[in-house]
Amino acid sequence: MHQDAFCDLYLRLSLDRDGKTAIERQEADCRAWAERNGLTVRKIHMDRGRSGYKAVERKGFDAALAAVTAGVVGTLIVWKLDRLSRKGIGQVGKVLDDIEEAGGRLVSVLDGLDTSNDSARMAVVMLAELARSESKNLGMRVGHAKRYLRSKGQWIGGQPPYGLRIDAMTRKLVHDPEYADYARLIADEALAGTSLVKIARLLNEHEVLSPRGGQWNAASIMQLLRSPAFAGLMPETETVETEDGERKYTGRVFPYRDPYTLETVGIGEGIISVGERERIIRTLESRTFVHAGKRRPKPEGTALLTGIVHCAVPGCGRRMHRVGGSYQCMARRAGNQCIGASAVSEVVDQYVAEQFLAKLPALEPDDPLLVVITDRWLHRADPETFAKRDALTAEMKDEEARLADLEDARFVRGEFEGTAAVERYDRLAVRLRGRIDGLRGDLHRLRMPSVDVSPMLDGVTLREAWTDATNEGRRELLTLAINRVEVSKGERGRRIVPAQRIKIHWAGPEGTGNPAGTPRQVRSKQE
Numbered sequence: 001m002h003q004d005a006f007c008d009l010y011l012r013l014s015l016d017r018d019g020k021t022a023i024e025r026q027e028a029d030c031r032a033w034a035e036r037n038g039l040t041v042r043k044i045h046m047d048r049g050r051s052g053y054k055a056v057e058r059k060g061f062d063a064a065l066a067a068v069t070a071g072v073v074g075t076l077i078v079w080k081l082d083r084l085s086r087k088g089i090g091q092v093g094k095v096l097d098d099i100e101e102a103g104g105r106l107v108s109v110l111d112g113l114d115t116s117n118d119s120a121r122m123a124v125v126m127l128a129e130l131a132r133s134e135s136k137n138l139g140m141r142v143g144h145a146k147r148y149l150r151s152k153g154q155w156i157g158g159q160p161p162y163g164l165r166i167d168a169m170t171r172k173l174v175h176d177p178e179y180a181d182y183a184r185l186i187a188d189e190a191l192a193g194t195s196l197v198k199i200a201r202l203l204n205e206h207e208v209l210s211p212r213g214g215q216w217n218a219a220s221i222m223q224l225l226r227s228p229a230f231a232g233l234m235p236e237t238e239t240v241e242t243e244d245g246e247r248k249y250t251g252r253v254f255p256y257r258d259p260y261t262l263e264t265v266g267i268g269e270g271i272i273s274v275g276e277r278e279r280i281i282r283t284l285e286s287r288t289f290v291h292a293g294k295r296r297p298k299p300e301g302t303a304l305l306t307g308i309v310h311c312a313v314p315g316c317g318r319r320m321h322r323v324g325g326s327y328q329c330m331a332r333r334a335g336n337q338c339i340g341a342s343a344v345s346e347v348v349d350q351y352v353a354e355q356f357l358a359k360l361p362a363l364e365p366d367d368p369l370l371v372v373i374t375d376r377w378l379h380r381a382d383p384e385t386f387a388k389r390d391a392l393t394a395e396m397k398d399e400e401a402r403l404a405d406l407e408d409a410r411f412v413r414g415e416f417e418g419t420a421a422v423e424r425y426d427r428l429a430v431r432l433r434g435r436i437d438g439l440r441g442d443l444h445r446l447r448m449p450s451v452d453v454s455p456m457l458d459g460v461t462l463r464e465a466w467t468d469a470t471n472e473g474r475r476e477l478l479t480l481a482i483n484r485v486e487v488s489k490g491e492r493g494r495r496i497v498p499a500q501r502i503k504i505h506w507a508g509p510e511g512t513g514n515p516a517g518t519p520r521q522v523r524s525k526q527e
Helices: 023-036 059-070 089-101 120-151 180-191 196-205 218-226 274-286 330-334 345-362 368-381 383-411 419-445 459-468 471-481
Strands: 006-013 040-048 075-078 105-108 164-166 173-175 235-241 247-255 309-311 320-323 326-329 342-344 450-452 482-487 502-506 521-523
Touching (some): 006 023, 006 059, 023 075, 059 089, 059 383, 089 105, 196 330, 309 320, 320 330, 326 330, 342 345, 345 459, 345 471, 345 482, 345 502, 383 419, 459 471
Parallel strands (some): 006 040, 006 075, 075 105, 309 482
Antiparallel strands (some): 164 173, 235 247, 482 502
């Protein structure tokens, strides 16, 4: 089969530091195994700084699995099984089933495992559970180590607050001579009652860069002022227990207290004193609306165009959020340098909704927008199938490009001269054409889901569905057909004219994920 001669490598490293298992070593060992076994390495999928134990996104893992389960390659090679996953047989078992169903195999170089051998599956099960147990125990050891360092008042890792740095000898906070004065300026402004937005604008106007090198905003100022370490106190991030019994970090940071004395623990110098921190925290909390003795709860629903509507001011393009009764540019509200667009949310929502509800029923069967809507709906209904289709299509395009370059090399650039060279060209061309034909066959054999778009093309049915849906459901419908909505800045005191200030960017045919030349199974009212 065309894929049997090709393999992909999957490499992962949780912490890319000296003394750890380097990505380069993993790649070298995996490539050596592939060469010994006569396989050609097609592609390397990599996840740097991504845990195989925690519930985090791993794009490299997803792409590697899609390639082997789609039949783009016949073999997936990992350096060691725990590089693939540390979630136990729950995840590894599904990976094995998917690879086996596609007729592929998984190879773990250091473990000496090849799932083309029937006896390897039991060993994989044992190693998968062992890796999960090791990660769990490692988490416990790390927790004990952190508690020990906290008890000694030593920094346990991570970026210190702006204006402070870590002394290499004592592992405690000291003032950073380059930024401490700016940090103190922020504190003084906060103590004087200056709003966070105004502090951010002051820093941005004087071109004082944030810790990440960009502009300051209200959120970054808030995070800095609330940090216990900003006042020389040991910080601790709150954790909660998930449904599966694991611990998950929240965004809340508070001063660490010794479990025996219940006293806060110092971590060195702070930009502000503990007393100043308490004053700042009280000031910040006084600006937060309190209802029935509790902080304002999160609203049950969000605005209709959340995540879709953007500021159209040149050079901005940031998202707009609903604040009160208006959509407002968040860059402006956060203190960034933007004059800021703003518009009554009810007017914007109504205009966009009416445009959407009027446009869809008027679409012709061959309208490019209808094709995009269908593709997006299909992707949401069956993402795994489309991941495989995308992997096959991308590889087919790459091989077609190689074949075109090979043909140019012979017939345009004249690089194959003489009998031996022509014979070499023929061998390469036959191999590439066979590979392309095999990929095209796999693509056509892959199950293609169908979707009935007729309810969206019937004006009455669409409006009934719109009326019955929540804002979240309506937003799902909008994003099938709309990429983004832009609102330009209006003139103070003038009523908004939607057609002049609101621009809807309807979805285009490119970037929809539909492979060129593959059939779409669409059922519409016109059939």
